[in-house]
Structures are given as C-alpha cells and as structure tokens.
Amino acid sequence: MNKAVKVRGLRKEYPGHTAVGGIDLDIEQGEVFALLGPNGAGKTTTVEILEGHRKRTKGEVDVLGEDPGTAGRAWRARLGIVLQTANDAAELTVAETVRHFARYYPNPRDTDEVIEKVGLTEKAGARVKSLSGGQRRRVDVALGIIGRPELVFLDEPTTGFDPAARRQFWELIRSLAREGTTILLTTHYLDEAEALADRVAVITRGAIVAEGTPQTLGGRATAEATVRWADEHGAHLERTHFPAKLIRELSADGREPSELTVHRPTLEETYLDLIGEAR
Numbered sequence: 001m002n003k004a005v006k007v008r009g010l011r012k013e014y015p016g017h018t019a020v021g022g023i024d025l026d027i028e029q030g031e032v033f034a035l036l037g038p039n040g041a042g043k044t045t046t047v048e049i050l051e052g053h054r055k056r057t058k059g060e061v062d063v064l065g066e067d068p069g070t071a072g073r074a075w076r077a078r079l080g081i082v083l084q085t086a087n088d089a090a091e092l093t094v095a096e097t098v099r100h101f102a103r104y105y106p107n108p109r110d111t112d113e114v115i116e117k118v119g120l121t122e123k124a125g126a127r128v129k130s131l132s133g134g135q136r137r138r139v140d141v142a143l144g145i146i147g148r149p150e151l152v153f154l155d156e157p158t159t160g161f162d163p164a165a166r167r168q169f170w171e172l173i174r175s176l177a178r179e180g181t182t183i184l185l186t187t188h189y190l191d192e193a194e195a196l197a198d199r200v201a202v203i204t205r206g207a208i209v210a211e212g213t214p215q216t217l218g219g220r221a222t223a224e225a226t227v228r229w230a231d232e233h234g235a236h237l238e239r240t241h242f243p244a245k246l247i248r249e250l251s252a253d254g255r256e257p258s259e260l261t262v263h264r265p266t267l268e269e270t271y272l273d274l275i276g277e278a279r
C-alpha cells in the first residue's frame with residue numbers, strides 16, 4: 001500500500017523552544033488517522049508542516065509523494081484543509097461560497113452534493129454570516145472537500161457541533177474514507193477518535209508517546225480488567241487479566257452473578273495515562 005504521509009525525524013524549533021522534537025509518522029492511503037494530544041503538544045505545528053504552511057527545522061516529509069516545503073499548486077489542489085477558524089466570506093450565501101471555492105480546483109465535486117453531505121441543504125440560500133457557529137463550521141468542512149481531495153486535514157472539526165451534527169459529520173467522514181480519501185484528524189474528543197480512526201497517535205511535548213488502533217493503544221486491549229459483581233455478602237471488585245475465567249467461576253453453580261460488569265480502560269483513560277506518564 002502506498003503511503004499518503006511519510007515523516008522521518010521531523011523537528012520544529014522556535015527560538016528557545018522545541019515544538020516538535022523529531023517525530024516519525026506513516027499514514028497509509030485511505031486511512032483515517034487521528035493525532036491526539038494536549039494543548040501545545042505540537043499537533044497543529046506538525047499538521048501545518050504537512051500542509052506546506054510552515055517550514056520545518058529538520059527531517060524528511062513526504063505528502064502524496066512530494067515535499068510540502070517545495071510542492072506547487074497542483075499538489076495543493078490534491079489536499080483538503082479544514083482549519084480551526086471559521087471562514088469569513090460572510091456576505092455570500094452558502095451555495096455561492098461553496099461554488100466560488102469549487103472554481104479553484106480542476107475536478108471539484110458537485111456543489112449541491114457537497115452542501116447536502118454537510119447537512120446544509122436547507123441553508124444553501126442563507127448568507128454565511130446568518131449561520132450559527134456549528135453551521136459555519138459545516139461550511140468550512142464543505143470547502144475542505146469540494147476539491148475532491150485525496151488527503152483531508154481536519155483540525156478539531158466538530159468543535160461547536162451539537163451531538164446530532166457530530167454524528168452526521170462522522171458519517172460524512174466515513175463516506176469519504178469509503179471512497180478512498182485519506183484523513184488526518186486532530187481532535188480533543190476521544191469518542192470521535194474511537195468512532196472514526198483506524199489508527200491514532202498520541203503526541204505530547206513534541207514527541208509521539210503511543211501509536212496504534214484505538215482498541216489497542218497503550219496496551220488497552222490486554223490491560224487488566226476490573227470485574228464487579230454482588231452477592232449475599234455484598235459488592236465485590238477484582239482486577240484480573242482473565243475476566244472470562246473469573247466469570248466462569250462465579251457462575252459455576254449455574255447462577256447469574258448479580259450486577260456483573262467487566263471494565264477495561266476506555267480510550268480516554270488510556271490517553272490520560274499516557275499523557276500523565278509523559279509529564
């Protein structure tokens with residue numbers, strides 16, 4: 001499989017401060033990859049270097065087969081970038097804005113289809129400035145995908161979305177991924193990473209401290225399980241690597257253990273552990 005992104009030894013230094021301290025990163029074509037990390041960890045710096053918006057201090061970077069530091073307009077047209085800030089073409093309507101951006105690309109998607117994909121069909125004729133914060137964000141997403149990009153960068157895409165809009169957005173990302181689009185997502189929502197990402201990397205203080213699928217990150221899948229149940233003697237809790245064995249024993253007499261739960265670390269707990277360890 002070809003790599004959409006290949007990074008080796010990437011460093012970004014500001015005077016007196018190392019924002020990114022030599023990271024390696026591989027993202028396969030068609031993969032949804034989430035970059036997680038606390039504020040100031042180096043996510044935006046990394047992503048902006050990949051987008052060609054910031055110069056690196058050191059390291060090798062290959063995005064869609066080119067070096068973002070030197071790649072030209074044709075390469076840029078293959079990217080879709082959804083920034084954190086809302087767009088400011090506020091006097092235009094939603095449809096006019098999307099149509100306007102479509103002209104920058106050689107092979108854009110259909111404007112109406114994109115507006116429908118982001119759930120703004122009813123607002124297509126409304127001025128962008130009349131939209132709510134979450135609706136403006138959807139316009140940003142529409143502008144990020146109108147050019148039929150091979151690689152989409154999504155920086156905290158669902159900030160300000162209501163729960164239903166988030167779910168709808170997740171469906172949109174899944175449909176892009178099904179079409180073969182590579183997606184690099186930064187998010188502070190662990191449920192979002194879990195719902196969408198094939199793989200995640202946790203970055204803190206400019207270093208990647210863990211990488212894997214959301215299910216296995218930081219040894220999550222094989223972490224000790226906490227089994228809780230209750231019987232006539234009261235409530236019980238046992239931590240074990242073999243919860244199935246324990247439950248078999250508890251139910252050996254054919255009785256269903258009451259209030260039985262098995263808990264393994266959530267992605268959020270694993271993430272907080274990783275961040276804590278790295279502090």
Ligand SMILES: Nc1ncnc2c1ncn2[C@@H]1O[C@H](COP(=O)(O)OP(=O)(O)OP(=O)(O)O)[C@@H](O)[C@H]1O
Nearest residue numbers: 014017018019037038039040041042043044045046
């Ligand atoms: N232009 C700059 N000059 C100096 N330092 C900078 C500059 N841009 C970013 N930094 C520093 O680099 C570090 C990484 O910042 P970055 O924006 O990449 O973090 P982030 O992980 O995206 O954080 P957030 O989750 O808050 O968006 C921070 O300590 C930040 O202060």
